[in-house]
Amino acid sequence: MIINVNWSPLRDAMLEALDYDSKKSDDSCDEYCTRVMILFSFLLRSSLLEFAVRIWCFSILFALIFPRIFVSRAIRTMSKLRCFPRDSNFGAVVLLFLVVPTFVVGIYLHGQKITYFLRPLWESPPRPFKDIPHYYDENVSMENLCKLHGWGVRDVPRRVFDAVLFSNELDILAIRWHELYPYVSEFVLLESNSTFTGLQKPFFFAENRDQFEFVEPRLNYGTVGGRFVKGENPFVEESYQRVALDHLIRTSGIGDDDLLIMSDVDEIPSGHTINLLRWCDDIPEKLHLRLRNYLYSFEFLLDNKSWRASVHRYRAGKTRYAHYRQTDDILSDSGWHCSFCFRYISEFVFKMKAYSHVDRVRFAYYLNPSRIQDVICRGADLYDMLPEEYTFKEIVGKLGPIPHTYSAVHLPAYLLQNFDKYKYLLPGNCKREHG
Incomplete structure (x- = not known):
């Protein structure tokens, strides 16, 4: 972060405060103290961060200028000392002009990191999930x-409904729908002209609907107008849109x-996960899916802890669309979560400003495009944050960029079949387009 500080007013104000000349020592003291107060009033005409930076700069200037003043005006300096409180000492001056401003600037720049690092002290980890082992091989029968x-096996598979809120992830949506197409009976998609943060946006899906003609016979598409409430918590708009999606699901013929x-x-x-669940009997009423957690592309495998995706055996009047822990x-190992997997730098900027965690x-x-590109290729964090974990061991273990992985085994088939189109999502292709 670069902070531009105008040094001239600081230097001039300081020299004016320190450079005085009067015949009477009492008048000199009064005038000197008055000018020092003028200097501090200049320092206080700023925000908290600007004040801290100005104090910091003032302390540096003081250290540079003081020797010259002390040598050339040693005698008058002795008389000036009467202007300072008698119990003042050098340690207090250092604390005021160096330590305190440095602390304020440090907290402003890195306070969020400190909070995340100390998270294990004030927040306990959630209760662990009950992991169900996942068995699969294409040569093993469904029975x-x-x-x-x-579980038992059914005579007829269940119908499957796939419901999503859509923002602007056209490529990822295409990969998702091609992966699920053989097993899904109805695709339900809701789109708004508002982001969660209240920014107006186009109906991206409607403008590109011709790219998804293969799902048209099974598509239930709906739109909802944004509320555009300024200053509102983004999670309120997100909840509003999820309620609208819940209504759209009920009109799709689900039973x-x-x-x-x-x-x-x-x-x-x-x-194959969805195919397993639609053919097997006695599966849980609600079941979360543990997904491989990727960032930016399938080159950066963060962990296997993505859990928010879920599959429900629908119950009329009881099942509600949600994106939090429900069981x-x-x-x-039920799929993939590819977060911030965009083709264009502009899409990264859009999401950073649009989604619920805009406070980051x-x-x-x-939002600088050059910085974003550098972060992507290094596998670093777009928000310069520490890992969101609940133990110091896990936090320390995830410090720094995500290690590169060069395995493209067990990825969505449509992605690999169309590698020329989606090359940017595969290992070794971190450069993004400026569109």
């Missing part, structure tokens, strides 16, 4: 796969015991 999980996938567009269940049961954009330079 045996269901038995491996302790009891149909499967409903609840997840964001970039949380992609694998096709303890979770099926391991603490400085304007976070």
Whole structure:
């Protein structure tokens, strides 16, 4: 972060405060103290950060100028000392002009990091999930796969409804829908002309609907107007849109015991996972899906802790669309979560300003395209944040950029079949387009 400080007023004000000449020592003292007060009034005409920086600069100037004044005006300096409180000392001056401003600037710049690092002291980890082992091989029959999980097999598979809120993730949506197409009976998509933060946006899906003709016979598409309430918590708008999606789901023809996938567009269940759940009997009423957690592309595997995606056996009047924890049961290795996986730098900027955690954009330079490109290729954090973990061991273990992975095994088939189009999502291709 670069802070521009105008040194001239600081220097002039300081020299004016220190450079005085009067015949009477009492008058000199009064005039000197008055000018010092003028200097401090200049320092106080600023915000908290500007005040701290000005104090910091003032202390540096004081250190540079004081020797010259002391040598050339030693005698008069002795008389000036009467202007300072008798109990003042050098340590207090250092504390006021160096330590305190440095502390204020440090807290302003890195306070969020300090808070996240100390998170284990004030927040306990959530209760652990009950992981269900996931068995799959394309050469194993569905009957045996269901038995491996302790479930029975159905004579007829359940219908599956895939419901998402859409913002602007066109490429990821195409990969998702091609992955799930053989198993989904109805695709439900809701789009708003407002971001969660209240910014107006186009109906991106409507403008590009011709790219998704393959799902048209099974598509239930709806729109909802934004509320555009300034200063409102973004999670309020997000909740409003999820309620609207819940209504759209009920109009799509879903019935009891149909499967409903609840997840964001970039949380992609694998096709064989959904096929397993639609064919097996006695599966849990609600089941979270543990997904491989990727950032920027499938080159940066963060962890295997993505859990918000879920599948529900629909119950009329009871099932509500949600994106929070709803059960303890979770099926391991069930797909992919590719967060901030965009083709264009402009899409990164849009999401950083649009989604619920906009408060993480603490400085304007976070949105600089050159910085974003550098962060992507390093696998670093766009918001310069520490890992969101609950133990010091996990925080320390995740410090620094995400290690590169060069395995493209077990990724969505449509992605690999169209590698020329989606090359930027594959390992070794971190450069983004400026569109």
